[in-house]
Amino acid sequence: MSWLIVALIFWLAAWAANVAMVRSKWSETTLVRFVVPVIFGLTLVIAWEALVHAFNVSAAILPPPSAVADTFARSTGMLWEDFTQTVLKGALRGYFIGAAAAFVVAILIDRSPFLTRGLLPIGNFVAALPIVGVAPILVSWFGFDWQSKAAVVVVMVFFPVLVNTVQGLRETDAMMRDLMRTYAASYFKTLWKLRIPAAMPFIFNGLKVGATLALIGAIVAEYFGSPTRGMGFRISTGVGSLSIDLVWAEIVVAALAGTLFYGVVAWFEKKVTFWHPSQRG
Amino acid sequence: MTDTAISADNLSLTFQTNDGPVHALKDVSLDINKGDFVSFIGPSGCGKTTFLRCMADLEQPTGGSITVNGVSAREARKSRAYGYVFQHAGLYPWRTIGRNVRLPLEIMGYPKADQDARIKRVLELVDLAGFEKKFPWQLSGGMQQRASIARALAFDADILLMDEPFGALDEIVRDHLNEQLLRLWAKTQKTIAFVTHSIPEAVYLSTKIVVMSPRPGRISDVIENPLPAERPLDIRDTQAFLDVAHRVREGLRAGHSYD
Amino acid sequence: MTKTALSVLTVLAAIVVIWYLAVAPMNIRVALDQAERAGATIDPPSAVERREMSSWVLMAKNRDYISEGYALDRPRLPTPVQVGQELWKTTGAMVLNGRTWSKRSLIYHGWITLQSTFWGFLLGTTIGIVGAIAIVQSRVIEMSVMPWAIISQAIPIVALAPMIIVLSSQVGIEGRGFPKALISSYLCFFPVLVGMVKGLRSPSAEQLDLLKTYSASGVQRFMKLRVPASLPYLFTSLKIGIAAALVGAIVGELPTGAISGLGARILIGDQFGTPLAIWAALFAAAILAGVLVTLLDRTQQALLRRMGMRS
Numbered sequence: 094m095s096w097l098i099v100a101l102i103f104w105l106a107a108w109a110a111n112v113a114m115v116r117s118k119w120s121e122t123t124l125v126r127f128v129v130p131v132i133f134g135l136t137l138v139i140a141w142e143a144l145v146h147a148f149n150v151s152a153a154i155l156p157p158p159s160a161v162a163d164t165f166a167r168s169t170g171m172l173w174e175d176f177t178q179t180v181l182k183g184a185l186r187g188y189f190i191g192a193a194a195a196f197v198v199a200i201l202i203d204r205s206p207f208l209t210r211g212l213l214p215i216g217n218f219v220a221a222l223p224i225v226g227v228a229p230i231l232v233s234w235f236g237f238d239w240q241s242k243a244a245v246v247v248v249m250v251f252f253p254v255l256v257n258t259v260q261g262l263r264e265t266d267a268m269m270r271d272l273m274r275t276y277a278a279s280y281f282k283t284l285w286k287l288r289i290p291a292a293m294p295f296i297f298n299g300l301k302v303g304a305t306l307a308l309i310g311a312i313v314a315e316y317f318g319s320p321t322r323g324m325g326f327r328i329s330t331g332v333g334s335l336s337i338d339l340v341w342a343e344i345v346v347a348a349l350a351g352t353l354f355y356g357v358v359a360w361f362e363k364k365v366t367f368w369h370p371s372q373r374g
Numbered sequence: 375m376t377d378t379a380i381s382a383d384n385l386s387l388t389f390q391t392n393d394g395p396v397h398a399l400k401d402v403s404l405d406i407n408k409g410d411f412v413s414f415i416g417p418s419g420c421g422k423t424t425f426l427r428c429m430a431d432l433e434q435p436t437g438g439s440i441t442v443n444g445v446s447a448r449e450a451r452k453s454r455a456y457g458y459v460f461q462h463a464g465l466y467p468w469r470t471i472g473r474n475v476r477l478p479l480e481i482m483g484y485p486k487a488d489q490d491a492r493i494k495r496v497l498e499l500v501d502l503a504g505f506e507k508k509f510p511w512q513l514s515g516g517m518q519q520r521a522s523i524a525r526a527l528a529f530d531a532d533i534l535l536m537d538e539p540f541g542a543l544d545e546i547v548r549d550h551l552n553e554q555l556l557r558l559w560a561k562t563q564k565t566i567a568f569v570t571h572s573i574p575e576a577v578y579l580s581t582k583i584v585v586m587s588p589r590p591g592r593i594s595d596v597i598e599n600p601l602p603a604e605r606p607l608d609i610r611d612t613q614a615f616l617d618v619a620h621r622v623r624e625g626l627r628a629g630h631s632y633d
Numbered sequence: 634m635t636k637t638a639l640s641v642l643t644v645l646a647a648i649v650v651i652w653y654l655a656v657a658p659m660n661i662r663v664a665l666d667q668a669e670r671a672g673a674t675i676d677p678p679s680a681v682e683r684r685e686m687s688s689w690v691l692m693a694k695n696r697d698y699i700s701e702g703y704a705l706d707r708p709r710l711p712t713p714v715q716v717g718q719e720l721w722k723t724t725g726a727m728v729l730n731g732r733t734w735s736k737r738s739l740i741y742h743g744w745i746t747l748q749s750t751f752w753g754f755l756l757g758t759t760i761g762i763v764g765a766i767a768i769v770q771s772r773v774i775e776m777s778v779m780p781w782a783i784i785s786q787a788i789p790i791v792a793l794a795p796m797i798i799v800l801s802s803q804v805g806i807e808g809r810g811f812p813k814a815l816i817s818s819y820l821c822f823f824p825v826l827v828g829m830v831k832g833l834r835s836p837s838a839e840q841l842d843l844l845k846t847y848s849a850s851g852v853q854r855f856m857k858l859r860v861p862a863s864l865p866y867l868f869t870s871l872k873i874g875i876a877a878a879l880v881g882a883i884v885g886e887l888p889t890g891a892i893s894g895l896g897a898r899i900l901i902g903d904q905f906g907t908p909l910a911i912w913a914a915l916f917a918a919a920i921l922a923g924v925l926v927t928l929l930d931r932t933q934q935a936l937l938r939r940m941g942m943r944s
Contacts, residue, residue: 108773115773126776133777154803211640216646221876222922223883225791226896226915229903234709268464271432275458277451286477290468308789313887316791317903324792332795340796347792348784349389355787368467369507 102144107136111356124321163346164338171327178323179349182239183311187246192303194247195254196296200284203262213259220252225313232317242319246310250303254296261295261362265278294369297362308351379443379533379565380406380429386437387424387591397590399440404584404593408532411559412564413576414578414584415622421591422584426537429567430458435586442533445524454482456533457526463518465510465525472497472506475525482529489576496524499558502549516547523555527562541571546619552578553607560603573626577601585625595625643887643907651712658688658712660702665691667705668698669677711912736893739917745894747921749882754875760818761825762867763873768826769833786823790816790885798885809891817881821874826869832863852928864940868933875925883918895921 097319112133138158144150145157152160165172202208228245235241265288275285315325324343331340366372387399388601399421414422427433428440431447442450450456457478465474472493479489497503510518519539526534540548552575554584559566570576576583577599585595599618601609609615658717662683664926669675676694677683681856683691692699697820703712720739727738734741764782766773794816801812836858886896 100853111777112773115776120772120776129773130778135782155800189769192471206545207640208644210637210638211642211644214637214641215644216921216922221731221873221926222919223896225880225884225887226899226911227861228887228900229911230908233908237847266464268460268462269466269660272458272460272464274432275430275451275456275480275738276478277454282481287466290466293468305786309791309884312791312886313790316887328795330791332799335797337799342795344788344792348788351787352784352791366468368511370511373511 095146096143099360100140100147103139104136107132115125138327151301153335153337154156159340160338161345165203165342166341168339171354172342173292173353174322175327175343176346176350178239178320179315179325179370180308180354181241181325182248183314184307184354186239187311188250188303188307190243190246191250191307192254192300195251195299199255199258200261202259203284204280209259209263214254216256216259216278220256224249224252225310228310228314229317232314237318237320242311242314242323246307249306249310253302253306254299257299257302258292264295265291294362294371297358297366300358301355301362304355305351308347308354312347377407378405379408379410380404380441380567382425382438382440384429384438385425385426385428385435385440387421387435388434388437399428399435400590400592402591402593403438404596405422406565406582408565409563410582411568411580412582412584413580414567414569414572414586415573416626417578417588418571418587419588419591420586420589422586423537424591425586426535426567426569430456430535451495454478454529455531456535457525457529457531459519459523459534459536459539461538463510463515463519463522465518467510469509471502471507471508471510471513471521473511474521475528478525478529484529492528496527497521499527499561500524501554506606514547516543516551519543519551520554523558527558527579532564536566536568538569538571540575548572548575549607555579556605573619577622578605578607578610578616583618583622585622587626587628594628595621597621597625652710652713656708656710656712657692657699657702659696660705660708661688661699663705663707664698664701665695668701673698676933694778699730707906709908709909711909715909716912716916719909723910723913724917739895739898739913742893742895742898742914743917743921745784746879746882746896746918749813749817749885749894750875750879750925752810752814753881754821755818756814757818757821757878758825758871759872761870762829764822764826765829765833768830781827782823785819789885790819790881793819794885794887798917807855809885809894813882813885813891813894816883816885817878820881820884823877824870824877825867826875828866828873829863832866835866836862840922861940865937868929868937872926872929872933875929879918879922879925 112131114120114129117125119125140160142157145155156164202212225245227248231248232241232245235244237338243289262284269287269291270283273287312325313330316329319326324347328340328342331337331343363372382402382404385402386397389396389398402421402425412413414425416422428435429442429447431451440447443455444452445453446569451631466477469477475493475496476489479492484492486590491507494503500523502520502524504516505513505517505521510521513521519542522537540551543551556579568576568579583597583599584593586592587594587595597618601614601618620630640758665675665683666680669678669680673688674696675683677686707709723737723739727733727735728741732738764778767780770802794812797815798809798812801815806812840858840862841854844858849857882894883896883899885891886894887900891897891900895914898914898917899911902908902914
């Protein structure tokens with residue numbers, strides 16, 4: 094019971110603190126913008142801890158965050174090995190290959206309005222499909238190691254980046270294109286100096302979507318066969334052998350990796366498209 | 375070589391729309407001499423912008439012919455014979471003011487040192503020295519438009535085509551820019567074709583005022599402006615100025631059928 | 634419109650041609666192994682030697698057997714026609730035989746997946762809309778929750794999926810329907826949330842001021858301005874949301890040893906080494922996604938037209 098009361102008091106205190114901060118004159122500062130969601134996240138973790146203790150939930154069902162943190166600290170070596178296998182080898186390599194391929198195809202197809210018109214609806218449709226389903230096929234084609242995981246990621250990342258790049262290249266302001274015409278600028282000069290920079294906000298949209306998909310692809314592909322390491326491998330065997338705290342530690346790694354990956358892409362977006370109204374605000 | 379900078383002969387342009395053909399321009403003939411400042415004025419739909427875009431080879435006429443510096447509009451564009459200023463500044467938001475002015479110079483392959491010298495010179499010309507490092511969105515509308523004029527002046531084109539460049543600005547800023555533009559024209563000796571829908575602006579700026587009327591787009595009057603070359607802003611209160619303005623207004627009324 | 638259709642058809646035709654061409658090099662090894670077992674002389678004769686050689690060399694040396702690659706039972710890459718036949722065999726033909734709801738029928742499995750998708754969509758949309766209203770109404774909620782909503786999408790749901798299934802079965806929830814719907818709603822709520830926040834904030838300051846001059850109450854401003862203004866945004870994000878819900882339902886079936894549903898067909902096809910079953914299930918999923926998005930699109934157009942808006 095005492096656990097529940099502690100959690101409730103913490104929740105109320107944290108919420109009051111957040112309300113006070115948001116109402117204060119510092120509400121728009123970076124610090125408050127950072128602290129408020131962190132406090133909210135903390136309340137969730139503490140509520141989880143309290144509920145597990147209050148209801149005596151078995152660690153085989155749902156371990157408390159403290160136990161997860163403990164397992165995390167004890168198995169950093171193994172977690173790092175899995176991280177290397179899944180994220181650095183599978184997801185990142187696939188992401189770069191997929192994004193680069195999509196960009197190149199978008200540039201190639203851009204010269205033909207006919208093909209662009211045909212590709213855009215198809216690409217949009219395919220981007221909405223459950224492409225993760227190709228994982229078993231690609232695992233059987235490329236083997237159990239990271240190559241097959243990267244291949245799944247390539248296919249998943251390719252379409253969102255392609256569609257957004259093609260869209261972005263089409264959406265240049267008519268007046269700016271006229272301006273390039275008055276300079277008698279060549280196709281490539283117009284592409285390089287006007288259309289690619291103008292398409293950057295779109296391209297980064299695709300890259301951000303791709304960043305969230307890359308880890309999903311790499312982990313799912315491991316469910317269909319992998320060497321004896323990798324986050325997906327550890328999760329599926331961990332569930333089988335009831336080492337649930339290790340599974341949660343892997344989930345924490347996946348969450349951190351996913352957030353970090355997305356954060357890095359968003360950071361680059363801010364650097365590259367600083368001029369766009371959505372980034373100036 | 376003649377003294378004619380731009381010459382249109384029976385120029386026509388017809389757009390095909392779902393409601394049938396629209397005659398944006400019909401049998402328009404006009405000569406613009408080197409060093410002239412010619413204004414085009416008329417109600418919307420009279421084809422003044424279309425005419426300017428034909429000179430710039432941004433529209434393809436469907437009849438007649440147009441020459442710029444004695445060659446076709448297309449060749450003139452390819453030889454970068456003119457600078458074009460649009461109604462909106464259209465500066466690239468990802469480039470600083472300095473790099474926006476540099477854009478045409480990069481495309482046309484000017485050497486680096488020359489680029490720097492030209493940027494410095496034209497930004498001084500439009501009173502924007504010291505703003506090279508600013509981004510367009512950090513500047514007021516009037517300053518952005520001045521930067522876009524600087525961009526059009528940066529390379530060696532002796533013709534300046536301006537499509538309602540001050541149309542989106544308030545009147546106080548517009549007066550100021552008009553004055554600056556006149557001084558700039560005197561200093562650079564360029565040929566300027568200037569589209570506007572403001573009578574005082576046309577009378578104040580031009581040596582020649584072309585009045586146009588719609589449906590079909592055509593020239594209804596060409597007025598030689600008798601005002602002296604030296605024009606302070608308060609010339610607009612003189613009788614001579616008001617007389618020219620009156621003639622323009624008459625021309626506009628005659629061309630407009632109010633049907 | 635017809636111009637677009639022509640372009641789309643051309644691109645589709647190009648994809649099919651490339652697919653057909655790719656079948657030969659992809660399947661040559663399997664075809665040669667099969668021919669060898671049937672007693673044919675292959676160059677080189679042993680599978681071990683062949684492993685060292687590229688597909689192109691093998692094709693050049695054994696031209697007669699290239700065509701065999703187009704009619705394998707267990708191809709690495711089936712032809713479009715094979716996939717089509719498999720799809721018909723497990724759907725249309727089943728209906729004709731009166732075995733629509735057989736365990737081998739993709740209609741049955743599609744129905745299972747569709748149910749999870751539907752509940753996930755419903756749950757995700759509700760969370761998305763309620764969350765958006767809360768965020769628009771309260772600055773504290775916006776600052777506390779919005780960053781986590783974004784982070785939630787960066788967390789790979791597939792890592793969580795097995796845990797959600799273990800948890801819900803331990804808590805005593807029967808069957809896989811609920812955990813699948815939960816996973817599906819996890820992917821579905823975010824686009825709806827973002828779209829609704831944008832939509833509820835879309836009225837201009839002038840429009841809001843107009844209602845203030847009528848001294849309209851907060852509820853009136855919300856119902857008479859913000860809600861109708863948000864509808865076009867809502868539908869656009871619902872279309873993304875339903876596709877995401879389907880992805881979620883299938884992801885929920887993939888890693889967890891499910892036995893029914895399109896994701897389970899993919900899983901079983903992998904375990905039993907029947908690639909045609911995987912391909913048929915993938916295409917069934919694609920068709921399902923197309924149907925769902927088209928349905929929502931039609932509803933959107935009909936509804937917005939009745940409201941006098943254009944989509």
